[in-house]
Amino acid sequence: MSRIGKLPISFSTKVKVNVSPELVQIEGPVGKVKVPIPKGIECKVEGTAIVVKRSDDSARQKSLHGLTRQLLANAVSGVEKGFKKELDIVGVGFKAQVEGKKAVFNIGYSHPIELPIPDGIKINIDKGTHIVVEGADKELVGQIASVIRHYKKPDPYKGKGIVFTGEKLIRKAGKQAK
Numbered sequence: 001m002s003r004i005g006k007l008p009i010s011f012s013t014k015v016k017v018n019v020s021p022e023l024v025q026i027e028g029p030v031g032k033v034k035v036p037i038p039k040g041i042e043c044k045v046e047g048t049a050i051v052v053k054r055s056d057d058s059a060r061q062k063s064l065h066g067l068t069r070q071l072l073a074n075a076v077s078g079v080e081k082g083f084k085k086e087l088d089i090v091g092v093g094f095k096a097q098v099e100g101k102k103a104v105f106n107i108g109y110s111h112p113i114e115l116p117i118p119d120g121i122k123i124n125i126d127k128g129t130h131i132v133v134e135g136a137d138k139e140l141v142g143q144i145a146s147v148i149r150h151y152k153k154p155d156p157y158k159g160k161g162i163v164f165t166g167e168k169l170i171r172k173a174g175k176q177a178k
Contacts, residue, residue: 003066004066004069004070005052005062005065005066005068005069007069008046008049008050008051009049009050009069009072009073009076010048011026011048011049011076011080012048012080013048014028014080015028015076015079015080016028017045017050019043019044019050021037022036022037023035023036023037024037024043024050024072024075026072026075026079028076028079028136029079029080030078030079030081030082030135031078031082031120031135031136032079032120033075033078033079033137035068035071035072035075037068038064038068040054040056040061040064041053041054041055041061041064041065041068042054042055043068043072050072050076052065052069053065074138074139075136075137077138078135078137078138079136082134082135082136083134083135083136083137083138083141083142084132084133084134084141085132085133085141085142085144085145085164086130086131086132086133086164086165086166087130087131087145087148087149087163088129088130088164088165089105089107089128089131089152089161090129090154090159090160090161090162090163091152091160093106093108094106094107094108094129095107095128095129096125096128096129096131097125097128098117098123098124098125101116101117102114102115102117103115103117103123103125103131103148105151105152107151107161107162108152108160115147115148117144118144120135120136120140121133121134121135121140121141122135123144130165131148131162133145133148145164148162149162149164156169156170156171156172157171157172157174159171
């Protein structure tokens with residue numbers, strides 16, 4: 001039995017769970033998340049807990065068992081508390097702002113970069129340089145934060161660019177005079 005897969009996922013009374021054979025819908029105070037269920041994996045709601053079981057002991061079913069349980073646990077945690085990623089823009093004149101349903105980045109290119117904000121994601125920008133991406137879906141929050149960072153990866157010489165808050169950059173030494 002999978003050590004992770006056999007653990008039940010407990011949730012509060014604020015969370016509503018709807019289980020169908022191929023999909024689990026979880027709804028809470030922060031938002032909604034849908035988790036697809038692979039074939040051979042079965043989910044049941046028992047009181048205020050979700051129990052995940054597998055059909056056989058093949059290697060594929062064992063790995064899907066633990067994966068599905070963890071995806072469901074992330075969904076429950078996301079709709080109860082939410083997930084957050086923070087980024088910082090480093091560089092003179094670099095800034096960002098939210099305009100309606102899109103985020104606009106002025107980060108040293110000849111044109112501003114626009115990112116449409118998907119449903120279920122909230123982007124806050126403080127002082128033009130501190131970006132906070134929040135939402136109920138852990139995967140989507142991480143994906144949007146990664147896309148934002150990819151717009152201007154940090155330069156290893158000066159450190160300019162978009163970095164995750166608290167990320168340590170490996171700085172390179174510049175040219176040495178002889």
